[in-house]
Amino acid sequence: MAHGPVNAMDLELCQALAERFRELVADPARAVVVTGSDRAFSAGVDLKRCTAGGDAYVEKFLPALADAFRAAFELPKPLVAAVNGPAIAGGCVLAACADVVLMAEGSARIGVPELKVGVPFPRIALEVLGAAVGERGVRELVMGAQTYPPERAAQLGLVHDVVPAAELGSRAVAAAAALAGDVPPDTFATAKGQLRRAALERTDRYADEDEPVATLWKRHIADGWVARYLASVTGRR
Template sequence: MNNQNYVYLKVEQNGWVMTLTLLREAKLNAMNSAMMAELTDCFRRIHDRSDVRVVILTGSGKAFMAGADIEEYSGFDLGAFFSFQNKGREMYRAIEECPKPVIAAVNGYALGGGFEIVLACDMVVASEKAKFGLPEVNLGLVPGGGGVQKALRAVGPYAAKEMLMTGRFLTAQEGLDLRIINQVTSPDQLLEVATALAQTIAEKAPLAVQGLKKLVNEGRDASLETAQAYDRAYLANLFYSTDAQEGIAAFVEKRPPVFVGK
Protein backbone atom coordinates (compact mmCIF):
# COMPACT_ATOMS: atom_id res chain seq x y z
CA MET A 1 0.00 0.00 0.00
CA ASN A 2 1.38 3.39 -0.91
CA ASN A 3 0.74 6.52 1.13
CA GLN A 4 -2.69 7.07 -0.49
CA ASN A 5 -1.82 10.78 -0.72
CA TYR A 6 -1.73 10.99 3.07
CA VAL A 7 -0.40 14.27 4.45
CA TYR A 8 0.05 13.30 8.10
CA LEU A 9 0.92 9.64 7.76
CA LYS A 10 3.88 7.81 6.21
CA VAL A 11 3.27 4.17 5.27
CA GLU A 12 6.18 1.73 4.86
CA GLN A 13 6.17 -2.03 4.49
CA ASN A 14 8.96 -4.53 5.10
CA GLY A 15 7.84 -8.10 4.52
CA TRP A 16 4.80 -8.87 6.66
CA VAL A 17 5.28 -5.76 8.84
CA MET A 18 3.76 -2.36 8.04
CA THR A 19 5.06 0.75 9.84
CA LEU A 20 2.92 3.87 10.11
CA THR A 21 4.61 7.13 11.15
CA LEU A 22 2.69 10.22 12.23
CA LEU A 23 3.94 13.28 10.34
CA ARG A 24 3.04 16.47 12.17
CA GLU A 25 6.34 17.02 13.87
CA ALA A 26 6.05 20.82 14.21
CA LYS A 27 2.91 20.30 16.34
CA LEU A 28 4.32 17.29 18.25
CA ASN A 29 2.01 15.19 16.06
CA ALA A 30 -1.06 16.73 17.69
CA MET A 31 -4.16 15.07 16.29
CA ASN A 32 -6.37 17.17 14.03
CA SER A 33 -9.42 16.09 12.03
CA ALA A 34 -7.39 15.36 8.91
CA MET A 35 -4.94 13.11 10.78
CA MET A 36 -7.82 11.22 12.39
CA ALA A 37 -9.40 10.67 8.97
CA GLU A 38 -6.12 9.39 7.53
CA LEU A 39 -5.53 6.95 10.39
CA THR A 40 -9.11 5.69 10.16
CA ASP A 41 -8.81 5.18 6.41
CA CYS A 42 -5.43 3.46 6.70
CA PHE A 43 -6.48 0.97 9.37
CA ARG A 44 -9.65 0.15 7.48
CA ARG A 45 -7.55 -0.60 4.39
CA ILE A 46 -5.19 -2.79 6.44
CA HIS A 47 -8.13 -4.78 7.82
CA ASP A 48 -8.35 -7.22 4.91
CA ARG A 49 -4.76 -7.04 3.66
CA SER A 50 -3.39 -10.60 3.57
CA ASP A 51 0.15 -9.29 2.99
CA VAL A 52 0.17 -7.42 6.33
CA ARG A 53 0.42 -9.46 9.52
CA VAL A 54 1.60 -6.88 12.08
CA VAL A 55 1.42 -3.07 12.24
CA ILE A 56 3.81 -0.69 14.03
CA LEU A 57 2.53 2.81 14.83
CA THR A 58 5.03 5.51 15.80
CA GLY A 59 5.56 9.27 15.67
CA SER A 60 8.08 11.55 14.02
CA GLY A 61 10.36 13.90 15.95
CA LYS A 62 10.12 14.27 19.72
CA ALA A 63 6.61 12.98 20.23
CA PHE A 64 4.43 9.99 19.55
CA MET A 65 1.36 12.24 19.78
CA ALA A 66 0.92 15.14 22.19
CA GLY A 67 -2.87 14.83 22.24
CA ALA A 68 -5.66 16.42 20.26
CA ASP A 69 -5.11 19.75 18.51
CA ILE A 70 -6.63 22.09 21.08
CA GLU A 71 -6.29 25.06 18.73
CA GLU A 72 -8.58 23.31 16.24
CA TYR A 73 -11.44 22.64 18.63
CA SER A 74 -11.07 25.71 20.88
CA GLY A 75 -13.65 27.67 18.86
CA PHE A 76 -16.12 24.82 18.34
CA ASP A 77 -19.70 24.94 19.51
CA LEU A 78 -21.04 21.84 21.25
CA GLY A 79 -22.20 20.18 18.03
CA ALA A 80 -18.85 20.65 16.30
CA PHE A 81 -17.01 19.44 19.38
CA PHE A 82 -19.06 16.24 19.52
CA SER A 83 -18.47 15.72 15.80
CA PHE A 84 -14.72 16.03 16.44
CA GLN A 85 -14.99 13.49 19.27
CA ASN A 86 -16.98 11.10 17.09
CA LYS A 87 -14.27 11.20 14.41
CA GLY A 88 -11.79 10.30 17.10
CA ARG A 89 -13.95 7.41 18.24
CA GLU A 90 -14.07 6.08 14.65
CA MET A 91 -10.28 6.23 14.55
CA TYR A 92 -9.81 4.38 17.85
CA ARG A 93 -12.35 1.77 16.75
CA ALA A 94 -10.52 1.25 13.45
CA ILE A 95 -7.32 0.51 15.39
CA GLU A 96 -9.04 -1.72 17.94
CA GLU A 97 -10.97 -3.66 15.29
CA CYS A 98 -7.98 -4.17 13.01
CA PRO A 99 -7.49 -7.96 13.19
CA LYS A 100 -3.71 -7.59 12.89
CA PRO A 101 -1.72 -6.91 16.08
CA VAL A 102 -0.79 -3.23 16.41
CA ILE A 103 2.41 -2.31 18.26
CA ALA A 104 2.80 1.27 19.50
CA ALA A 105 6.45 2.36 19.30
CA VAL A 106 6.38 5.38 21.60
CA ASN A 107 9.30 7.70 21.02
CA GLY A 108 8.28 10.68 23.15
CA TYR A 109 5.13 12.31 24.48
CA ALA A 110 1.95 10.19 24.33
CA LEU A 111 -0.59 12.46 25.97
CA GLY A 112 -4.37 12.74 25.96
CA GLY A 113 -5.58 11.34 22.66
CA GLY A 114 -2.06 10.11 21.99
CA PHE A 115 -2.13 7.95 25.11
CA GLU A 116 -5.62 6.80 24.15
CA ILE A 117 -4.19 5.60 20.82
CA VAL A 118 -1.50 3.71 22.76
CA LEU A 119 -4.24 2.12 24.89
CA ALA A 120 -6.05 1.10 21.68
CA CYS A 121 -2.96 -0.80 20.49
CA ASP A 122 -2.11 -4.37 21.44
CA MET A 123 1.47 -3.98 22.64
CA VAL A 124 3.72 -1.07 23.56
CA VAL A 125 7.45 -0.58 23.13
CA ALA A 126 8.64 2.69 24.65
CA SER A 127 11.74 4.82 24.50
CA GLU A 128 13.34 5.65 27.84
CA LYS A 129 12.39 9.26 27.04
CA ALA A 130 8.69 8.51 26.53
CA LYS A 131 6.06 10.21 28.69
CA PHE A 132 2.46 9.04 29.07
CA GLY A 133 -0.53 10.87 30.49
CA LEU A 134 -4.19 11.82 30.38
CA PRO A 135 -3.98 15.50 31.42
CA GLU A 136 -7.49 16.55 30.31
CA VAL A 137 -8.32 17.52 33.89
CA ASN A 138 -5.97 20.50 33.43
CA LEU A 139 -8.38 21.80 30.76
CA GLY A 140 -11.46 21.18 32.86
CA LEU A 141 -12.27 18.12 30.72
CA VAL A 142 -12.15 14.34 30.92
CA PRO A 143 -10.72 11.94 28.31
CA GLY A 144 -13.24 11.28 25.55
CA GLY A 145 -11.50 8.59 23.48
CA GLY A 146 -11.88 5.69 25.88
CA GLY A 147 -8.97 6.63 28.14
CA VAL A 148 -10.88 6.54 31.41
CA GLN A 149 -12.24 3.02 31.05
CA LYS A 150 -9.12 1.63 29.37
CA ALA A 151 -6.85 3.06 32.05
CA LEU A 152 -9.15 1.57 34.69
CA ARG A 153 -8.95 -1.86 33.08
CA ALA A 154 -5.21 -1.59 32.46
CA VAL A 155 -3.95 -0.41 35.86
CA GLY A 156 -6.88 -0.75 38.28
CA PRO A 157 -9.06 1.89 39.93
CA TYR A 158 -6.56 3.38 42.38
CA ALA A 159 -3.72 3.98 39.95
CA ALA A 160 -6.19 5.13 37.28
CA LYS A 161 -7.84 7.69 39.57
CA GLU A 162 -4.49 9.07 40.69
CA MET A 163 -3.27 9.39 37.10
CA LEU A 164 -6.52 10.91 35.82
CA MET A 165 -7.20 13.29 38.71
CA THR A 166 -3.68 14.71 38.90
CA GLY A 167 -3.05 14.74 35.14
CA ARG A 168 0.57 13.88 35.79
CA PHE A 169 2.81 12.24 33.25
CA LEU A 170 4.12 8.72 33.69
CA THR A 171 7.67 7.79 32.80
CA ALA A 172 8.37 4.76 30.63
CA GLN A 173 9.58 2.88 33.71
CA GLU A 174 6.35 3.68 35.57
CA GLY A 175 4.38 2.45 32.57
CA LEU A 176 6.42 -0.76 32.61
CA ASP A 177 5.80 -1.18 36.35
CA LEU A 178 2.06 -0.67 35.78
CA ARG A 179 2.16 -3.25 32.94
CA ILE A 180 0.87 -0.92 30.25
CA ILE A 181 4.23 -1.13 28.47
CA ASN A 182 5.82 -4.35 27.26
CA GLN A 183 9.39 -3.19 26.76
CA VAL A 184 11.50 -0.08 27.41
CA THR A 185 14.51 0.59 25.23
CA SER A 186 16.98 3.32 24.36
CA PRO A 187 15.68 5.93 21.89
CA ASP A 188 18.04 4.85 19.11
CA GLN A 189 16.90 1.21 19.36
CA LEU A 190 13.16 1.83 19.58
CA LEU A 191 12.16 0.88 16.05
CA GLU A 192 14.66 -1.96 15.96
CA VAL A 193 13.15 -3.51 19.09
CA ALA A 194 9.56 -2.90 17.93
CA THR A 195 10.35 -4.39 14.52
CA ALA A 196 11.96 -7.47 16.08
CA LEU A 197 8.82 -8.02 18.16
CA ALA A 198 6.62 -7.49 15.10
CA GLN A 199 8.64 -9.93 13.00
CA THR A 200 8.49 -12.59 15.72
CA ILE A 201 4.70 -12.34 15.75
CA ALA A 202 4.50 -12.17 11.94
CA GLU A 203 6.20 -15.57 11.70
CA LYS A 204 3.38 -17.23 13.65
CA ALA A 205 0.16 -18.57 12.14
CA PRO A 206 -1.85 -15.45 11.15
CA LEU A 207 -5.30 -16.89 11.88
CA ALA A 208 -4.19 -18.01 15.34
CA VAL A 209 -2.61 -14.63 16.09
CA GLN A 210 -5.73 -12.78 14.95
CA GLY A 211 -7.86 -15.17 16.97
CA LEU A 212 -5.80 -14.55 20.10
CA LYS A 213 -6.24 -10.78 19.73
CA LYS A 214 -9.99 -11.25 19.42
CA LEU A 215 -10.23 -13.73 22.30
CA VAL A 216 -8.27 -11.51 24.69
CA ASN A 217 -10.11 -8.33 23.76
CA GLU A 218 -13.58 -9.82 23.88
CA GLY A 219 -12.98 -12.18 26.78
CA ARG A 220 -11.68 -9.42 29.05
CA ASP A 221 -15.16 -8.22 29.98
CA ALA A 222 -16.95 -11.58 29.76
CA SER A 223 -17.43 -14.08 32.55
CA LEU A 224 -14.70 -16.71 32.85
CA GLU A 225 -17.07 -19.49 31.80
CA THR A 226 -18.27 -17.57 28.73
CA ALA A 227 -14.75 -16.59 27.69
CA GLN A 228 -13.44 -20.14 28.01
CA ALA A 229 -16.34 -21.47 25.96
CA TYR A 230 -15.49 -18.94 23.27
CA ASP A 231 -11.83 -20.08 23.38
CA ARG A 232 -12.84 -23.70 22.81
CA ALA A 233 -15.15 -22.83 19.94
CA TYR A 234 -12.44 -20.79 18.24
CA LEU A 235 -9.94 -23.62 18.70
CA ALA A 236 -12.34 -26.07 17.08
CA ASN A 237 -12.77 -23.76 14.09
CA LEU A 238 -9.00 -23.45 13.67
CA PHE A 239 -8.23 -27.16 13.93
CA TYR A 240 -8.94 -27.98 10.29
CA SER A 241 -7.38 -24.79 8.92
CA THR A 242 -4.47 -25.18 6.51
CA ASP A 243 -2.13 -23.49 8.96
CA ALA A 244 -3.11 -25.68 11.91
CA GLN A 245 -2.59 -28.84 9.90
CA GLU A 246 0.75 -27.48 8.69
CA GLY A 247 1.80 -26.56 12.24
CA ILE A 248 0.92 -30.01 13.57
CA ALA A 249 2.65 -31.77 10.66
CA ALA A 250 5.76 -29.61 11.02
CA PHE A 251 5.97 -30.44 14.73
CA VAL A 252 5.69 -34.19 14.05
CA GLU A 253 8.20 -33.98 11.19
CA LYS A 254 10.57 -31.80 13.25
CA ARG A 255 10.76 -28.98 10.69
CA PRO A 256 9.89 -25.26 10.70
CA PRO A 257 6.24 -24.62 9.71
CA VAL A 258 5.30 -22.50 6.72
CA PHE A 259 2.12 -20.58 7.48
CA VAL A 260 -0.01 -19.06 4.71
CA GLY A 261 -2.88 -17.52 6.63
CA LYS A 262 -5.54 -20.06 5.60
Protein backbone atom coordinates in the same frame (compact mmCIF):
# COMPACT_ATOMS: atom_id res chain seq x y z
CA MET B 1 2.13 9.59 11.92
CA ALA B 2 3.43 12.76 10.31
CA HIS B 3 1.04 15.57 11.16
CA GLY B 4 2.77 18.75 12.25
CA PRO B 5 5.63 18.93 14.72
CA VAL B 6 3.88 17.00 17.54
CA ASN B 7 1.21 14.94 15.73
CA ALA B 8 -1.60 16.77 17.50
CA MET B 9 -4.87 14.89 17.06
CA ASP B 10 -7.28 17.01 15.06
CA LEU B 11 -10.24 15.99 12.93
CA GLU B 12 -8.11 15.24 9.88
CA LEU B 13 -5.54 13.10 11.70
CA CYS B 14 -8.23 11.10 13.49
CA GLN B 15 -10.05 10.44 10.23
CA ALA B 16 -6.80 9.41 8.54
CA LEU B 17 -5.86 7.07 11.39
CA ALA B 18 -9.24 5.32 11.36
CA GLU B 19 -9.08 4.91 7.59
CA ARG B 20 -5.52 3.57 7.66
CA PHE B 21 -6.11 1.06 10.44
CA ARG B 22 -9.17 -0.27 8.63
CA GLU B 23 -7.23 -0.53 5.37
CA LEU B 24 -4.61 -2.58 7.20
CA VAL B 25 -7.15 -5.30 7.98
CA ALA B 26 -6.96 -6.48 4.36
CA ASP B 27 -3.32 -5.50 3.82
CA PRO B 28 -0.91 -8.44 3.34
CA ALA B 29 1.28 -7.19 6.19
CA ARG B 30 1.26 -9.67 9.08
CA ALA B 31 1.85 -7.04 11.79
CA VAL B 32 1.85 -3.27 12.24
CA VAL B 33 4.01 -0.69 14.03
CA VAL B 34 2.67 2.78 14.81
CA THR B 35 5.05 5.58 15.71
CA GLY B 36 5.38 9.34 15.42
CA SER B 37 7.46 11.49 13.17
CA ASP B 38 9.83 14.20 14.32
CA ARG B 39 10.00 14.64 18.11
CA ALA B 40 6.68 13.29 19.40
CA PHE B 41 4.51 10.21 19.26
CA SER B 42 1.48 12.46 19.72
CA ALA B 43 0.94 15.39 22.06
CA GLY B 44 -2.76 14.57 22.16
CA VAL B 45 -5.84 16.45 21.09
CA ASP B 46 -5.28 19.70 19.21
CA LEU B 47 -6.87 21.95 21.83
CA LYS B 48 -6.25 25.06 19.75
CA ARG B 49 -8.47 23.67 17.02
CA CYS B 50 -11.13 22.75 19.57
CA THR B 51 -11.19 26.20 21.16
CA ALA B 52 -11.17 27.94 17.80
CA GLY B 53 -13.84 25.70 16.28
CA GLY B 54 -16.24 25.69 19.21
CA ASP B 55 -19.36 23.53 19.34
CA ALA B 56 -19.54 22.76 15.63
CA TYR B 57 -15.98 21.44 15.55
CA VAL B 58 -16.36 19.42 18.76
CA GLU B 59 -19.48 17.71 17.40
CA LYS B 60 -17.45 16.41 14.46
CA PHE B 61 -14.19 15.84 16.29
CA LEU B 62 -15.24 13.67 19.24
CA PRO B 63 -16.82 10.90 17.11
CA ALA B 64 -13.73 10.94 14.86
CA LEU B 65 -11.44 10.66 17.90
CA ALA B 66 -13.41 7.71 19.25
CA ASP B 67 -13.43 6.10 15.80
CA ALA B 68 -9.64 6.35 15.51
CA PHE B 69 -9.17 4.67 18.88
CA ARG B 70 -11.64 1.93 18.03
CA ALA B 71 -10.09 1.21 14.64
CA ALA B 72 -6.67 0.79 16.28
CA PHE B 73 -8.04 -1.26 19.19
CA GLU B 74 -9.99 -3.57 16.87
CA LEU B 75 -7.14 -4.19 14.43
CA PRO B 76 -7.04 -8.00 14.22
CA LYS B 77 -3.29 -8.07 13.57
CA PRO B 78 -0.40 -7.61 16.00
CA LEU B 79 0.03 -3.89 16.71
CA VAL B 80 3.13 -2.43 18.37
CA ALA B 81 3.40 1.19 19.48
CA ALA B 82 6.90 2.66 19.24
CA VAL B 83 6.62 5.70 21.50
CA ASN B 84 9.42 7.91 20.26
CA GLY B 85 8.51 11.02 22.26
CA PRO B 86 5.68 12.53 24.30
CA ALA B 87 2.44 10.54 24.22
CA ILE B 88 -0.04 12.74 26.01
CA ALA B 89 -3.80 12.35 26.46
CA GLY B 90 -5.10 11.02 23.12
CA GLY B 91 -1.55 10.06 22.19
CA CYS B 92 -1.33 7.91 25.30
CA VAL B 93 -4.66 6.25 24.52
CA LEU B 94 -3.58 5.53 20.96
CA ALA B 95 -0.40 3.87 22.23
CA ALA B 96 -2.45 1.84 24.72
CA CYS B 97 -4.49 0.43 21.82
CA ALA B 98 -1.43 -1.60 20.86
CA ASP B 99 -0.65 -5.15 21.93
CA VAL B 100 2.89 -4.11 22.90
CA VAL B 101 4.07 -0.60 23.83
CA LEU B 102 7.76 0.24 23.66
CA MET B 103 9.00 3.67 24.75
CA ALA B 104 12.32 5.34 24.11
CA GLU B 105 14.56 6.22 27.03
CA GLY B 106 14.73 9.89 27.84
CA SER B 107 12.72 12.76 29.24
CA ALA B 108 9.52 12.31 27.21
CA ARG B 109 6.36 11.64 29.21
CA ILE B 110 3.20 9.63 28.74
CA GLY B 111 -0.16 9.91 30.47
CA VAL B 112 -3.71 11.20 30.40
CA PRO B 113 -4.22 14.63 32.05
CA GLU B 114 -7.74 15.08 30.64
CA LEU B 115 -9.32 15.92 33.98
CA LYS B 116 -6.94 18.88 34.33
CA VAL B 117 -7.82 19.94 30.80
CA GLY B 118 -11.41 20.04 32.02
CA VAL B 119 -12.88 17.38 29.73
CA PRO B 120 -13.99 13.76 30.26
CA PHE B 121 -12.97 10.75 28.22
CA PRO B 122 -15.00 9.10 25.47
CA ARG B 123 -15.97 5.64 26.73
CA ILE B 124 -13.68 3.88 24.24
CA ALA B 125 -10.66 5.64 25.74
CA LEU B 126 -11.48 4.37 29.23
CA GLU B 127 -11.95 0.85 27.90
CA VAL B 128 -8.65 0.96 26.04
CA LEU B 129 -6.78 2.14 29.12
CA GLY B 130 -8.52 -0.41 31.31
CA ALA B 131 -7.55 -3.22 28.94
CA ALA B 132 -3.96 -2.01 29.10
CA VAL B 133 -3.45 -1.49 32.84
CA GLY B 134 -6.44 -3.04 34.60
CA GLU B 135 -9.12 -1.50 36.81
CA ARG B 136 -6.80 -0.22 39.53
CA GLY B 137 -4.31 1.12 37.02
CA VAL B 138 -6.90 3.01 34.99
CA ARG B 139 -8.20 4.68 38.15
CA GLU B 140 -4.69 5.90 38.94
CA LEU B 141 -4.11 7.13 35.40
CA VAL B 142 -7.44 8.92 35.03
CA MET B 143 -7.98 10.34 38.50
CA GLY B 144 -4.33 11.23 38.98
CA ALA B 145 -4.30 13.12 35.66
CA GLN B 146 -0.50 12.92 35.59
CA THR B 147 2.10 12.25 32.94
CA TYR B 148 4.92 9.85 33.68
CA PRO B 149 8.52 9.27 32.61
CA PRO B 150 9.17 6.01 30.77
CA GLU B 151 10.37 4.00 33.75
CA ARG B 152 7.34 4.89 35.89
CA ALA B 153 5.02 4.19 32.96
CA ALA B 154 6.58 0.72 32.73
CA GLN B 155 5.92 0.14 36.44
CA LEU B 156 2.26 1.04 35.86
CA GLY B 157 2.03 -1.40 32.97
CA LEU B 158 1.34 1.35 30.45
CA VAL B 159 4.66 0.62 28.73
CA HIS B 160 5.95 -2.91 28.27
CA ASP B 161 9.61 -2.03 27.84
CA VAL B 162 11.86 1.05 27.81
CA VAL B 163 14.56 0.87 25.14
CA PRO B 164 17.40 3.05 23.86
CA ALA B 165 16.06 5.63 21.44
CA ALA B 166 18.39 4.46 18.67
CA GLU B 167 17.00 0.94 18.94
CA LEU B 168 13.30 1.81 19.18
CA GLY B 169 12.41 1.22 15.53
CA SER B 170 14.22 -2.08 15.16
CA ARG B 171 12.98 -3.36 18.52
CA ALA B 172 9.40 -2.47 17.61
CA VAL B 173 9.61 -4.30 14.28
CA ALA B 174 11.12 -7.31 16.04
CA ALA B 175 8.33 -7.28 18.64
CA ALA B 176 5.71 -7.13 15.90
CA ALA B 177 7.33 -10.02 14.04
CA ALA B 178 7.52 -12.05 17.24
CA LEU B 179 3.81 -11.52 17.89
CA ALA B 180 2.96 -12.69 14.39
CA GLY B 181 5.44 -15.55 14.76
CA ASP B 182 4.23 -18.98 13.72
CA VAL B 183 0.62 -18.29 14.69
CA PRO B 184 -1.97 -18.49 11.89
CA PRO B 185 -3.31 -14.96 11.31
CA ASP B 186 -6.92 -16.03 11.75
CA THR B 187 -6.13 -17.70 15.06
CA PHE B 188 -4.35 -14.58 16.32
CA ALA B 189 -7.27 -12.42 15.19
CA THR B 190 -9.79 -14.63 16.99
CA ALA B 191 -7.82 -14.68 20.24
CA LYS B 192 -7.30 -10.92 20.16
CA GLY B 193 -10.98 -10.38 19.46
CA GLN B 194 -11.89 -12.56 22.43
CA LEU B 195 -9.61 -10.59 24.72
CA ARG B 196 -11.09 -7.27 23.61
CA ARG B 197 -14.71 -8.27 23.19
CA ALA B 198 -15.88 -7.25 26.65
CA ALA B 199 -14.29 -3.80 26.38
CA LEU B 200 -15.93 -3.18 23.01
CA GLU B 201 -19.30 -4.45 24.22
CA ARG B 202 -19.13 -2.05 27.17
CA THR B 203 -18.27 0.78 24.77
CA ASP B 204 -21.44 0.06 22.81
CA ARG B 205 -23.54 -0.48 25.93
CA TYR B 206 -22.61 2.93 27.33
CA ALA B 207 -23.06 4.90 24.12
CA ASP B 208 -25.49 7.10 26.03
CA GLU B 209 -22.43 8.76 27.58
CA ASP B 210 -21.53 10.40 24.26
CA GLU B 211 -23.91 13.32 24.65
CA PRO B 212 -22.95 14.35 28.22
CA VAL B 213 -19.26 13.96 27.35
CA ALA B 214 -19.68 16.28 24.35
CA THR B 215 -21.66 18.74 26.51
CA LEU B 216 -18.79 19.03 28.98
CA TRP B 217 -16.24 19.53 26.21
CA LYS B 218 -18.36 22.36 24.81
CA ARG B 219 -19.01 23.90 28.23
CA HIS B 220 -15.38 24.04 29.31
CA ILE B 221 -14.22 25.31 25.95
CA ALA B 222 -16.82 28.08 26.16
CA ASP B 223 -16.05 29.05 29.76
CA GLY B 224 -12.32 29.28 29.11
CA TRP B 225 -11.18 26.35 31.24
CA VAL B 226 -9.54 24.54 28.30
CA ALA B 227 -7.86 27.74 27.12
CA ARG B 228 -6.47 28.39 30.61
CA TYR B 229 -5.09 24.86 30.78
CA LEU B 230 -3.51 25.29 27.38
CA ALA B 231 -1.93 28.58 28.48
CA SER B 232 -0.58 26.96 31.63
CA VAL B 233 1.27 24.24 29.72
CA THR B 234 2.52 26.41 26.88
CA GLY B 235 3.58 29.35 29.05
CA ARG B 236 1.39 31.81 27.16
CA ARG B 237 -0.93 33.93 29.31
